[in-house]
Amino acid sequence: xxxxxxxxxxxxxxxxxxxxxxxxxxxxxxxxxxxxxxxxxxxxxxxxxxxxxxxxxxxxxxxxxxxxxxxxxxxxxxxxxxxxxxxxxxxxxxxxxxxxxxxxxxxxxxxxxxxxxxxxxxxxxxxxxxxxxxxxxxxxxxxxxxxxxxxxxxxxxxxxxxxxxxxxxxxxxxxxxxxxxxxxxxxxxxxxxxxxxxxxxxxxxxxxxxxxxxxxxxxxxxxxxxxxxxxxxxxxxxxxxxxxxxxxxxxxxxxxxxxxxxxxxxxxxxxxxxxxxxxxxxxxxxxxxxxxxxxxxxxxxxxxxxxxxxxxxxxxxxxxxxxxxxxxxxxxxxxxxxxxxxxxxxxxxxxxxxxxxxxxxxxx
Amino acid sequence: xxxxxxxxxxxxxxxxxxxxxxxxxxxxxxxxxxxxxxxxxxxxxxxxxxxxxxxxxxxxxxxxxxxxxxxxxxxxxxxxxxxxxxxxxxxxxxxxxxxxxxxxxxxxxxxxxxxxxxxxxxxxxxxxxxxxxxxxxxxxxxxxxxxxxxxxxxxxxxxxxxxxxxxxxxxxxxxxxxxxxxxxxxxxxxxxxxxxxxxxxxxxxxxxxxxxxxxxxxxxxxxxxxxxxxxxxxxxxxxxxxxxxxxxxxxxxxxxxxxxxxxxxxxxxxxxxxxxxxxxxxxxxxxxxxxxxxxxxxxxxxxxxxxxxxxxxxxxxxxxxxxxxxxxxxxxxxxxxxxxxxxxxxxxxxxxxxxxxxxxxxxx
Numbered sequence: 001x002x003x004x005x006x007x008x009x010x011x012x013x014x015x016x017x018x019x020x021x022x023x024x025x026x027x028x029x030x031x032x033x034x035x036x037x038x039x040x041x042x043x044x045x046x047x048x049x050x051x052x053x054x055x056x057x058x059x060x061x062x063x064x065x066x067x068x069x070x071x072x073x074x075x076x077x078x079x080x081x082x083x084x085x086x087x088x089x090x091x092x093x094x095x096x097x098x099x100x101x102x103x104x105x106x107x108x109x110x111x112x113x114x115x116x117x118x119x120x121x122x123x124x125x126x127x128x129x130x131x132x133x134x135x136x137x138x139x140x141x142x143x144x145x146x147x148x149x150x151x152x153x154x155x156x157x158x159x160x161x162x163x164x165x166x167x168x169x170x171x172x173x174x175x176x177x178x179x180x181x182x183x184x185x186x187x188x189x190x191x192x193x194x195x196x197x198x199x200x201x202x203x204x205x206x207x208x209x210x211x212x213x214x215x216x217x218x219x220x221x222x223x224x225x226x227x228x229x230x231x232x233x234x235x236x237x238x239x240x241x242x243x244x245x246x247x248x249x250x251x252x253x254x255x256x257x258x259x260x261x262x263x264x265x266x267x268x269x270x271x272x273x274x275x276x277x278x279x280x281x282x283x284x285x286x287x288x289x290x291x292x293x294x295x296x297x298x299x300x301x302x303x304x305x306x307x308x309x310x311x312x313x314x315x316x317x318x319x320x321x322x323x324x325x326x327x328x329x330x331x332x333x334x335x336x337x338x339x340x341x342x343x344x345x346x347x348x349x350x351x352x353x354x355x356x357x358x359x360x361x362x363x364x
Numbered sequence: 365x366x367x368x369x370x371x372x373x374x375x376x377x378x379x380x381x382x383x384x385x386x387x388x389x390x391x392x393x394x395x396x397x398x399x400x401x402x403x404x405x406x407x408x409x410x411x412x413x414x415x416x417x418x419x420x421x422x423x424x425x426x427x428x429x430x431x432x433x434x435x436x437x438x439x440x441x442x443x444x445x446x447x448x449x450x451x452x453x454x455x456x457x458x459x460x461x462x463x464x465x466x467x468x469x470x471x472x473x474x475x476x477x478x479x480x481x482x483x484x485x486x487x488x489x490x491x492x493x494x495x496x497x498x499x500x501x502x503x504x505x506x507x508x509x510x511x512x513x514x515x516x517x518x519x520x521x522x523x524x525x526x527x528x529x530x531x532x533x534x535x536x537x538x539x540x541x542x543x544x545x546x547x548x549x550x551x552x553x554x555x556x557x558x559x560x561x562x563x564x565x566x567x568x569x570x571x572x573x574x575x576x577x578x579x580x581x582x583x584x585x586x587x588x589x590x591x592x593x594x595x596x597x598x599x600x601x602x603x604x605x606x607x608x609x610x611x612x613x614x615x616x617x618x619x620x621x622x623x624x625x626x627x628x629x630x631x632x633x634x635x636x637x638x639x640x641x642x643x644x645x646x647x648x649x650x651x652x653x654x655x656x657x658x659x660x661x662x663x664x665x666x667x668x669x670x671x672x673x674x675x676x677x678x679x680x681x682x683x684x685x686x687x688x689x690x691x692x693x694x695x696x697x698x699x700x701x702x703x704x705x706x707x708x709x710x711x712x713x714x715x716x717x718x719x720x721x722x723x724x725x726x727x728x
Contacts, residue, residue: 171702174665178673221641221663221696223680260623260642277585278624299585301538309542316587332585338535 027355028076033334084152108164149207218257276332323358391719392440397698448516472528513571517578582621640696687722
């Protein structure tokens with residue numbers, strides 16, 4: 001419908017080019033949870049905010065922490081500072097973070113009435129603070145690097161919505177899955193709609209790529225993954241805006257523990273797949289062909305090692321991806337709060353220098 | 365050295381035949397943690413013992429709980445009631461179970477001196493109570509079904525030995541792995557020796573099959589799995605007694621989350637591989653060929669559903685394995701304490717009746 005707009009200024013297109021599997025002079029790098037507790041400046045802003053939710057819900061503060069890692073490291077992307085649970089929170093489940101504990105919903109979905117009443121929120125109203133943050137971050141970035149928006153996958157959100165909190169075995173959720181799959185499907189259908197609207201609103205507000213975090217899809221059986229996770233993720237991806245500001249808006253799908261299901265994930269319509277550290281990138285590339293870009297896959301715990309080891313582990317990842325186009329360097333999960341900021345500097349430097357060398361060789 | 369002994373009486377050889385990939389009239393079934401807290405009679409015995417460790421360390425009580433599930437259900441194997449952490453306990457790390465918490469070592473391996481001093485225990489002395497239990501269970505079984513012995517894999521034991529307790533990210537262990545791999549290799553070498561001696565002692569005491577539980581191998585990177593888990597598991601398997609009482613003593617290797625590495629696991633020398641519920645049995649069979657038997661792989665949470673759903677899920681597993689020889693039905697992880705004993709009755713019955721039908725068809 002829209003006439004193709006002139007692309008907004010973007011000084012560093014490396015991430016977007018890699019996600020399109022186009023050649024780049026080096027492997028772009030960003031880190032899941034790069035704006036986080038390992039950074040003293042993040043902790044200072046969070047202390048000023050008082051608590052995590054205020055930080056996430058105040059666009060000026062979310063903008064501040066989103067930009068912090070970019071001031072320290074030559075990263076190739078910014079990622080919106082937020083939380084995947086803002087969506088169920090906007091659906092009325094009452095998100096709370098107790099000190100020293102993980103997230104908790106005060107009104108988890110436990111009865112049919114609540115599930116029947118569940119409705120997708122209007123992001124422009126109930127998640128306005130996120131869209132304001134996206135706009136403010138874009139403006140603060142001034143075209144330095146692209147901004148990645150994100151959401152939890154419908155299944156991963158449903159895990160928390162039914163269980164009420166994190167879990168080692170998702171007993172409540174799984175009981176519903178096996179005993180009353182109809183109820184879970186209803187939750188997933190509404191949540192898929194909510195996630196679609198939310199991501200499209202982020203794209204309209206200025207997100208230049210989006211990522212779907214399917215953190216718990218890997219706890220499903222191989223049959224359950226298709227039925228309860230991928231079927232809904234596919235629906236979301238199919239309904240996303242594919243272009244904005246005259247550029248492709250790529251979508252990255254990450255299922256932690258999903259290494260056995262890469263072919264099916266690659267057929268989901270995603271532009272790229274996130275890999276955790278259990279997957280051999282050579283095997284992954286063989287399995288998905290040239291259908292998608294790949295993102296990953298350093299074990300975040302490798303960053304707890306001394307600089308020499310950090311650099312050696314980064315090189316192993318780059319070697320495994322082989323310097324071919326279509327790789328975005330990342331961790332296989334969010335960065336640990338116990339990471340030394342200096343370790344990240346070593347990592348980012350090694351990725352830049354070693355991948356430049358590798359690509360010179362690969363291109364020669 | 366020993367002249368082939370006349371095989372001891374064994375009324376039900378279904379498990380051993382399936383592990384040898386020989387045809388059986390139905391699919392044998394046993395359940396990981398089948399003697400456990402979901403059984404009221406187990407809780408009664410445990411209450412009598414006072415605590416978990418006394419229960420595990422008193423052969424008469426261990427025998428009692430090992431036999432309890434066999435009184436209720438027509439299972440095709442007994443598994444020694446014990447804990448994988450008895451080995452590091454015998455190495456002097458001081459195992460303790462605080463009420464409501466997981467296991468904890470009072471003296472985890474944190475410094476080079478302690479690691480240098482680490483030595484494999486003499487099972488006949490420090491783990492005598494386990495061997496006594498094996499002998500007592502064998503006698504109580506009277507040849508009804510075979511008895512499975514077990515141990516933790518060297519890597520999984522090292523996880524607890526270094527971390528001191530369970531963990532969601534194994535930060536201490538992984539820091540050692542990346543920063544001081546030499547220390548971890550020393551721990552693994554000693555532990556592999558300890559596990560080998562321990563399993564061989566169980567076999568000599570009467571275990572008719574053994575299983576290696578690599579519960580945490582799946583948290584390693586694909587490179588780390590080979591280096592820190594499989595290399596040592598392979599060493600253990602290679603040094604196990606392969607025959608006792610005139611019969612093959614098969615070894616089952618189970619790496620939870622190891623579905624991406626089945627080819628390498630199948631080449632370890634194991635007779636069978638355990639699969640968790642994330643792995644499609646058809647894919648697994650294609651990947652390992654006829655090299656090994658396969659055991660698994662129902663999601664333990666499926667047992668929380670009503671009887672009809674339990675039976676339907678059991679049939680899906682059996683259909684996926686296709687009624688061919690070389691399948692042992694099991695869960696993909698230990699049974700949940702919240703399982704209703706009646707659900708297990710439904711499961712075991714469905715496995716027996718449906719697999720008998722399937723095998724009739726497959727054999728027709």
